[in-house]
Amino acid sequence: MKVSLRWIQEFVDLPTTDVDELERVMSNLGLEVEGVEHVDTDFTGVVVGRVTEVAPHPNADKLRVATCDIGADEPHTVVCGAWNFDEGAVVTVALPGAVLPGGFEIGTREIRGVPSPGMICSERELGLGEDADGILVLDDDHPPLGADFADALPYPDVVFDLSITPNRPDAMSVHGVARDLAAHYDIDLRRPEITVETPGADTAITVRVEDPERCPRFTAREIRDIEIGAAPLWMRLRLRDAGMRPINNVVDITNYVMLEYGQPLHAFDLDEVPDETIVVRRAGKGERLTTLDSVDRALSTEDLVIAGPDEALALAGVMGGETSEVSEETSRILLEVAHFSAPHVLLTGKRHALRSEAVARFERGVDPELPPLASDRAAALMAEYAGGTVAGGFVDEYPGEAEATRVDLPADEVTRLLGVEIDPDTIAGYLERLGFTVERGDPMRVTVPSYRPDVSRPADLVEEVLRLHGFDAVPERVPHGPGGGLPDAEARRRAVRAAMVGAGYHETMSYAFVGPGDVEAMGYPDDDVRAHPVGVRNPLNEEEGVLRTTLLPGLLRGLRVNQTRNNPDVALFEMGRTFFADAGPLPHQPEHLAFATVGAVPGPAWSHGGEVRDWTDATGLVATLGEALGLDLHVRQTSRPGFHPGRCADVVLDGAVIGTVGEIHPRVAARFDVTGRVAAGELDLTSVLQRPPHRVFVTPSPYPPVVFDLAFDLPAEVPAADLVRAVRDAGGEHLERAVLFDVFTGPPLEQGRKSLGVRLTYRDPGRTLTDEELGPVRDSIAAAVADHLDGILRSG
Numbered sequence: 099m100k101v102s103l104r105w106i107q108e109f110v111d112l113p114t115t116d117v118d119e120l121e122r123v124m125s126n127l128g129l130e131v132e133g134v135e136h137v138d139t140d141f142t143g144v145v146v147g148r149v150t151e152v153a154p155h156p157n158a159d160k161l162r163v164a165t166c167d168i169g170a171d172e173p174h175t176v177v178c179g180a181w182n183f184d185e186g187a188v189v190t191v192a193l194p195g196a197v198l199p200g201g202f203e204i205g206t207r208e209i210r211g212v213p214s215p216g217m218i219c220s221e222r223e224l225g226l227g228e229d230a231d232g233i234l235v236l237d238d239d240h241p242p243l244g245a246d247f248a249d250a251l252p253y254p255d256v257v258f259d260l261s262i263t264p265n266r267p268d269a270m271s272v273h274g275v276a277r278d279l280a281a282h283y284d285i286d287l288r289r290p291e292i293t294v295e296t297p298g299a300d301t302a303i304t305v306r307v308e309d310p311e312r313c314p315r316f317t318a319r320e321i322r323d324i325e326i327g328a329a330p331l332w333m334r335l336r337l338r339d340a341g342m343r344p345i346n347n348v349v350d351i352t353n354y355v356m357l358e359y360g361q362p363l364h365a366f367d368l369d370e371v372p373d374e375t376i377v378v379r380r381a382g383k384g385e386r387l388t389t390l391d392s393v394d395r396a397l398s399t400e401d402l403v404i405a406g407p408d409e410a411l412a413l414a415g416v417m418g419g420e421t422s423e424v425s426e427e428t429s430r431i432l433l434e435v436a437h438f439s440a441p442h443v444l445l446t447g448k449r450h451a452l453r454s455e456a457v458a459r460f461e462r463g464v465d466p467e468l469p470p471l472a473s474d475r476a477a478a479l480m481a482e483y484a485g486g487t488v489a490g491g492f493v494d495e496y497p498g499e500a501e502a503t504r505v506d507l508p509a510d511e512v513t514r515l516l517g518v519e520i521d522p523d524t525i526a527g528y529l530e531r532l533g534f535t536v537e538r539g540d541p542m543r544v545t546v547p548s549y550r551p552d553v554s555r556p557a558d559l560v561e562e563v564l565r566l567h568g569f570d571a572v573p574e575r576v577p578h579g580p581g582g583g584l585p586d587a588e589a590r591r592r593a594v595r596a597a598m599v600g601a602g603y604h605e606t607m608s609y610a611f612v613g614p615g616d617v618e619a620m621g622y623p624d625d626d627v628r629a630h631p632v633g634v635r636n637p638l639n640e641e642e643g644v645l646r647t648t649l650l651p652g653l654l655r656g657l658r659v660n661q662t663r664n665n666p667d668v669a670l671f672e673m674g675r676t677f678f679a680d681a682g683p684l685p686h687q688p689e690h691l692a693f694a695t696v697g698a699v700p701g702p703a704w705s706h707g708g709e710v711r712d713w714t715d716a717t718g719l720v721a722t723l724g725e726a727l728g729l730d731l732h733v734r735q736t737s738r739p740g741f742h743p744g745r746c747a748d749v750v751l752d753g754a755v756i757g758t759v760g761e762i763h764p765r766v767a768a769r770f771d772v773t774g775r776v777a778a779g780e781l782d783l784t785s786v787l788q789r790p791p792h793r794v795f796v797t798p799s800p801y802p803p804v805v806f807d808l809a810f811d812l813p814a815e816v817p818a819a820d821l822v823r824a825v826r827d828a829g830g831e832h833l834e835r836a837v838l839f840d841v842f843t844g845p846p847l848e849q850g851r852k853s854l855g856v857r858l859t860y861r862d863p864g865r866t867l868t869d870e871e872l873g874p875v876r877d878s879i880a881a882a883v884a885d886h887l888d889g890i891l892r893s894g
Contacts, residue, residue, distance in 0.1 A: 100340045101272050102137070103256040105358075109276035110287055117256055120279075124258065127278045127565050129269055133259035137339055139248040140225045143196025143204065146236065146245050147174065147218075149187045157210040164218060166191055169244020177214035182232030188240045189233055190219045190247050199225035226251075227334065227344070237330050252332055257339050265552040267462035271360030274549070281531040281566060292474045295481070298322055300491030303368075303432060307495050308379040312402045313414060315437040315496045316378055317469040320368060320489035321480050324348060326426050330483055342455075347484045348424050348431060351476050353455070361435060361464055361472035362456035364404075364412060368430040370422040372406040376432070378414065379403060385410060388420040389452070401446050404434065415443035415460040416452050431486075433476060435469040440551075445636065465549035466500045503546040507559045511541075515560045518572050528566040529559065587787040590727060594691060594783070595673065597726035601719055602700065603671040603693055608652030610675060611642035616651035619769040620740045632677050632685045645677035645685065649692035650740070650780055654762070654770040657696050661773060667697030669711075673783070689787065693719065694762070694778040713745035716759040716777040720749055727786060733759065735817045740766050741778075749781055751789075757781030799863040803834065804872060809855045810883055811847060811890040820887060821854050828882035830875050832867060835859040853892060 103115065114120065121131045147166035150173060155161035164183075165175045168191055176191065183189060193216045196204040206215040221227035221234050224247075241250040260275070268274045273289070280287040301320035307313050328334070329350035337344050340357050344350050352363040368374060381387075381397035387410045388394045395413070397403065403410035412418040415438035424431060444461035447453060473492070480486040513519050526536040529544060537543035546553045553559065564572070584592070595605065611634060622629035631644035646652070649672050660668040671693035680686040695711050717733045724731030733747035738758045746760035759779030767776050810821060818838050825836045840855030847853060860867055860875075876891075883889035 099260050099262055099270060100135075100257050101260060101275050101357075102252075102336065102339050103258070104252050105272045105336060106276045106279065109273055109289065110280045110283075110285060112279060113283055113285070115256075121258070123279065123282055124260065124275070126569060127282060128263065128266065129275060129278060130261040130263075131258055132261045135257040135259070135339075136254065137257055138254040139251055140199040141192075141197060141248065144190050144192045144198075144219060144224065144247045145169070146241050146243055146247055146250070147189055147191040148243055149183060149185055149189060152183075152185055155210060155212060157212070161210065163212060164189075166218070167243055168193075169242065174215070176216050176218055177209040177212055178218045178233065180218070180220070180231075180233040183235050188236040188243075190224065190236070192216050192219050192223075198223055226331070227338065234331075239330070252335060255339070262462075264462055267360065267459060267464055267551065268549040270459050270462060271356075272358050274360055277533070278565075281528075281533075284531055289471075290475070292471075292478050294474045294477050294488055296488045296490040298487045298489040301374075301489040301493070303374050303376065303491075303493055305376045305493050305495050306378070307497070308377060309402060310497055312380075312439045312442045313378045313436060314439070314498060314500065315466050315469055315494070316376075317435045317473050317495070318376060318493040319433050319473055319477060320491075321431050321433060321477060321484075321486040322429070322489060323485060323487045324429050324431055324480065325485040326424065326428055327484070329354075333483070346424065346426075348428070348480060351479045351483065352433075355472050355476045355479070356455060356459070359468060359472050359475065360459055361468040362415070362459055363472060363476055364418050364434045364456075365424050366411060366418070366422045366432040366434065367424055367428045368432045369428070371411065371432055372408065374432075375407050376411075376434075377405045377407065378436075379405060381410060387411075387413060389413060389417045390420055390423055391417065391452075392420060395450055398446075398449055400442075401449070402438065402442060404436075413446065413450070413452070414438055416447050416450065416457055417454050431480075433473060433480075435473040435476070437464060437466040437469060440464075448636075463551040467548045470494065500548060502548065503551075503554055505544045505546060505554065505556060505559055506541040507544055507556050509540040509542070511556045512560050512563055515557060516564060516572055517575070520563065520567060524567075525563050528563045531566065532562055534559075534562070590787050591673070591783075593726050594723065594786070597723050598671045598691075598693065598719075600726075601669075601722050603669040603695070606653065606656050606670045606672050607674065608649070608656070608672060609642060610646055610677065611637065612644060612646045612651055613641045614644055617644065617647065619766060620648065620650065621763065621766055622739045626739060627678055630679065632679050647676055647678060648780060649674060649676065649690050650694065650762075650778060651770070653692055653694035653778065654767070654772055654776070657694055657772045657776065658770055661696070662771075666774070667700060669693070669695035689783045690780055691757075691783050692778070692780040694776055696772060696774045696776045710775065711777045712775050713742070713747075713759075713761045713777055716761070716779045717747055719779065720759055723781075729786065729789065732819050732823070734819060749779070751785060754785070756785055797863055799861045801862060801864075801866045803859050803861040804867045804869070805857065805859050806872075807839070807855055807857050807893075808876065808879065809840070809853055809892040810887075811851055811853055811892050812883075813888055814843070814850050814852045816852075816887050816889070818854055821883065821889070822856060824882050824886050825856050825858070825879055828879045829858065830878070832860045832862050833858060833875075834861045 124131050145168050147168040149164050150167050151165040153163045155163055161177055161179050164178050165173045168174045192204045194206050204216055218233045221229040262269045277287050303318050303320055305316055305318050307316050326346050329347040333350055333354055334344040337350055342353050348365050352365055356362050380399055381401040381403050383399055385397045387397055402414040404412040404414050411422045438460050440461050440463040447457040477488045481488055509522055512525055526538055529536050533547040535545040544559055617631055628647040631647050633644050637643040653670050656670045673691050675687045676690050677685040677687055698710050720731050720733050732750055734750050736746055736748045737743040738746050742761040742763050748755045749757040749759055757780055762776040762778050822836055822838055837857050839857045842853040880891040
């Protein structure tokens with residue numbers, strides 16, 4: 099937003115005009131200055147003159163000879179090719195020796211036999227606008243004849259380009275910026291005196307608001323006898339410096355008041371409003387509207403429109419309609435100044451890809467008390483500069499007057515948040531300078547002004563105090579608090595990431611938004627919570643309309659991308675949030691770890707690669723994670739949706755299932771266009787990150803281990819993990835390691851039986867163990883396996 103220093107000074111008498119100082123102050127107030135532009139006239143020698151006579155050029159049909167009174171003893175005659183003026187017009191005359199923008203020096207020329215000492219200038223020739231169709235005709239309120247025209251312009255000036263944060267609707271205006279500066283310097287803020295005379299009969303305009311939630315307040319008034327023309331030059335220059343294109347006096351006045359107070363306004367051609375009736379309602383199904391940018395738009399039933407009895411006339415808070423726009427034939431206008439719901443204007447603007455100045459203000463939250471003031475200001479300007487007559491009967495539909503927000507500010511809250519003590523009276527004074535009403539005490543009872551919808555908590559008030567107290571006034575010091583490095587959960591999260599990278603996996607990140615088809619492709623049954631994702635109300639696109647319940651679809655898409663780019667051997671993992679419907683206002687969001695890999699294990703550069711990955715890579719990764727985290731993670735064979743029924747296992751921690759690993763079902767892989775066997779898994783990290791590692795320091799033994807193998811004849815349905823667990827439980831205190839190393843089926847084993855081989859490592863910290871000492875251990879292990887698993891020791 100661009101604001102000029104001269105405009106600001108109409109509201110506040112600043113103690114300084116030093117640009118660097120004001121830029122520093124604005125930035126400290128939260129009004130970030132992105133740029134500063136020094137604006138001045140770029141011409142000399144141009145005076146004000148009145149045309150006293152206009153005669154045809156004797157030798158050119160398209161030229162005229164104009165005689166001007168420039169306040170000198172003798173009249174001044176020049177040749178001119180413009181036809182938009184006549185006798186009595188007040189114009190700008192560049193005298194011989196004048197220099198126009200671009201270094202163009204004016205002299206005396208003979209044009210078709212008639213001498214022309216100088217010229218009458220247009221806006222473009224003076225660098226004051228783009229209008230080059232005719233010369234610049236000044237208003238009735240013009241400087242004296244012969245006066246230097248440059249001295250009559252509102253220059254030199256300084257234009258600040260401000261970046262206003264989304265939470266500061268009050269600062270989206272010249273008056274709002276002036277209010278902050280007045281508070282900073284502790285000086286008075288003023289408003290222009292506004293007098294609206296209503297000599298005409300009362301208006302016949304009627305207004306009906308059918309959706310007070312989206313339009314809490316709507317004001318309308320009629321202005322008659324309007325004469326459409328150019329706005330006064332000073333107004334056009336201010337609009338130009340603010341980055342807006344002047345159009346005509348009525349439209350320019352609405353834009354001027356919007357920039358001045360931050361309240362968008364719109365003028366309708368009242369003769370184009372059927373029955374002089376306004377209805378504020380939601381758009382009907384299939385309704386269309388051609389907006390001022392000449393785009394025919396299909397409206398949504400979520401759009402709020404300003405309509406006549408039948409058809410929409412404007413998109414409320416966003417842009418007016420073409421059928422009722424102000425034109426050169428307009429003589430009566432309906433001036434609309436309303437308050438619209440910020441979220442609904444924001445969504446309507448995004449829905450139609452319309453980013454207007456009105457949207458930029460309404461989406462932040464305009465003051466609901468502004469419409470009458472802005473309407474009075476615009477009406478008074480239209481009466482003065484458009485010849486309008488303001489009708490009586492101001493319409494103000496305000497069914498539910500907004501209640502003031504009140505916030506309690508404890509005395510120690512400022513100190514707690516800022517780390518600096520400020521006297522309570524000083525705190526109250528800061529807030530009162532910003533327009534807050536303060537009842538002193540502990541806590542302070544603070545009433546928030548209507549133009550500050552962003553202030554609703556004690557922390558917001560503390561921020562306001564800091565803006566005036568000054569960020570530089572807060573001393574630098576080392577914060578108090580416990581040390582000790584990373585939080586435990588973050589340290590474990592990083593350990594998981596390091597273990598995955600160490601295992602050869604590459605981390606990837608995917609969007610939390612997925613399509614319903616991705617969830618359906620996983621093949622979850624209807625009673626599985628993952629089959630019912632949370633929908634997004636305003637999705638970026640229909641293909642990403644729900645929140646993910648699993649990380650696997652994103653990884654499978656990653657495998658497909660790699661395969662299509664001639665990278666068949668790939669291993670990916672992701673750590674991120676998943677989302678499930680919950681009774682509260684927000685979804686339940688557990689953090690998950692998922693991985694997926696396809697192709698061969700990378701081998702040495704001189705080889706053709708390792709073995710093709712399969713379910714054993716997935717189950718082995720569980721052991722790697724358990725070791726990295728110091729947790730007893732183990733797997734238990736099962737069958738789960740989305741996985742191959744014979745190559746799938748649950749991941750168990752302290753008896754609770756926290757995830758699934760194995761091979762993705764071929765049909766699921768085919769739905770994602772992934773070829774080959776896909777080893778994958780997904781774990782809920784909630785309990786993993788909350789649980790401290792179970793590690794016991796053991797002094798390394800300098801003595802050699804005793805290593806031997808035991809093979810057991812077991813029922814085929816017994817999981818290998820159960821055997822390893824039984825061996826560890828019965829193995830005694832010197833058992834260092836127990837690892838499954840062999841699986842065998844077939845003769846001489848009976849049908850329905852299998853052989854599992856376990857390699858055991860024993861070691862004592864103080865001596866070398868003997869076979870005689872380990873004999874009873876073998877017997878106890880064999881007995882435990884027989885009792886719990888119906889197993890028979892085959893050899894060992």
